[in-house]
Amino acid sequence: MKNMSHGLLTKILAFFLIAVTAFTFGISVTASVFIKTYDIDRDPEMAFFKSDLCSDITTDYAMEAYYGYFEQYNLTYPDQQILEDYERYYSKEHTNFFFEIIDESGKTVLSSYTDQYGYKQTFSMSKDKEGYTINAYVRKDITASDDYLFPYSLYNVLYKIRNILIPIASLSLVLTIMLFVYLMYSAARKKNEEQFKPGFMDKIPFDILCVLIGGLIVVAILTMEYIAPALYSEFMYQELIMLLSFGFAFIFLSLVLLFVSFAARIKLKTLFKNTLVYLVFRFIFRCIKAVFKFIWKMLTKIPLLWKLILILGAVSLFELILIVLMARGTLIPVGLWFMLRIAIVAMSCYAALNMIKIKKGGDAIARGNYSYRIDNRYMLSDFKQHAENLNNISSGMSYAVNEKMKSERFKSELITNVSHDIRTPLTSIINYVDLLDRQNIADEASKEYIDILKRQSARLKKLTDDLIEASKATSGVITANLEKLNVKE
Structure with missing residues (x-):
């Protein structure tokens, strides 16, 4: 289960879920604020008709009725096909908007169907020095599929779900935080791997990654700023909501990816080292170091x-x-x-x-010249003291070497004398043992004793000879004869 929690599919699923939960949280909070701002929960029947959105749509319809329908209607020879199209456009089956245009005398010059209205707005217009009044209405029972239908339906949906928005927002916020913590924890962790491992994005220098993600976010924001007003002015609310939803989801996921990469670099201890700034400064530092090293090398010569x-x-x-x-x-x-x-x-x-x-x-x-003395007669005080210390060190080392040589000579002479003193009686012992060995002694025990004396005296003679040779080697008396040998033989 632990390895499964670090798998690629699990992380992809977590990214998808955090996008859904964050989107749900944002929509829920936005809807709650919208409901409180426009009093949808207090006056649900009239909330839409009192909104600026309804006023904007009505104004657009009224201007089209006056400058389009009424202008064509006042022509001496109007185009009947256009008039029929306008009549159908402003019919009850096609729009929830109806109007009447009244001249200065109070006479209705042009009007569409009439019905119970939930919203009324009056416009004062003028044409050829004549004044006209446009009474624009929005039908209370909105059923026709026009620019009013979607926002009106949205108001009704918000009113119906008003009581569950806060719980949904709370739950989605908790889930978003949990998923975010999981993504931070699973950053740089791989399935069946104990050590932290960098992913593809973690290998990109962090400052470059920030610039790339920041650039994409800026492009997304500029795109929304450019397209959203056009969609709003054309009352394309469904497209507007989709644009904003996808835009903010893209921005949110981009930031989540950046934070996940940030957490991975913290774990890998490469946050600063894996940046373009660090690489540039390290290159400059190495160049400066190489230059100073070259200068120092030249100065040492x-x-x-x-x-x-x-x-x-x-x-x-x-x-x-x-x-x-x-x-x-x-x-x-x-x-x-x-x-x-x-x-x-x-x-x-x-x-x-x-x-x-x-x-x-x-x-x-x-170099070993302990008899050398530095002339410090005309030196500065500090340098003179330093030279005197070196002279004292040289004298001390010369004395120590002489004492060592005396000790070595004394030891060599002692070994030589002792060896000679031992060698004289040993030679007599060896000779007498040899004479005894030549006698025909029948006793087997006596023969065995003579053999032991013969072996041990020969061994003692060899040790004495080796001691003398070692003494000569130590004192430097022996001269080494270098010869070439065949290793194979």
Whole structure:
């Protein structure tokens, strides 16, 4: 079950469900606000007729009746086909709108059918210096399929579901939060995988991903801003609702994808490293590091004195430029700076020469020349103390080496003398054992004792010879003879 919860199909289903629940929550909240704003719950029968939406539709119908139907009707030779089309257009079967046009004397000049109305609006118009009044009505019982039908039906549906909108909004909000938490938890998790693994979107640099998703969201918003007013002005409310629904769903899912990728990068610890800004700065840093490394490598090959001269020269040139810019025509600051700079360069060069002497002495001591002494008679105090310390170290090491050599010689001489002292009686023992071995001794036990003495004395002789050879090798008396050997033999 745990592996199944991290599967691709489960995540796709979660994305689909969160889109549905978020859409349901948005529609429920919008509908609740709409109901309270337009008093649909208080006066459901007249709420639509009191709305600005009804007024806009009525105004559009009234203007069409006056500038279209009435203009054609007033012509000396009107087109009868057009008049018949208008009569059919404003008939009870085709529209819920009816009207009457009255002249200044109160006479009805043109009118359509009459019925009980739920909304009335009066317009004052003028034509050829004559005034007309248009009384526009909206039938109370809206049944014809025109621009009034869909919004009127929507008002009625909202009134019927008004009591369940808040529970639906609450439930959909809870489900949306739960699905969002699940998507955050399952980010970078794969089926049958213990380690976090990046997905396709997680490999895209995060700043580029933000720009792409942000660009798509901006395009969606601009598209809705461009198309929505046209649909509203044409009273295409169904298309308008579909446009807004798909647009906001696309924006919401895009943001969810961005947050899921953000959570995955947090888990993978690649949020900052996997960005174009980081890659660019890392490339620039590596280039700068390589340049400084090259400069440092070149400087290490230059003698200390020339390094100091180059550094002081660069600093001095920079200071000189600043002084010239600030002097404004007078050469006194430049002259003072020049004399001070000469003194600084002289002292720096003298210090560099002291360092060169110390470095030369350190190199000699490092090569094993412990008798070398650094001449510190004309050095600066700190450098003089440092040179004296190196001389003391050299003396101490020379004394230690001499003592070590004395100890080694004494040890070698002691081993040689002891070996010779042991070797003389050992030779006698070996000779007498050899004489005893040549005697025809019948006792088997005595023969066994003689064999033991013979073996042990020979072993002791070999150990003594090896000890003498080791002593010679330690003291350096033995000369090594290098020969080529055939490894295969």
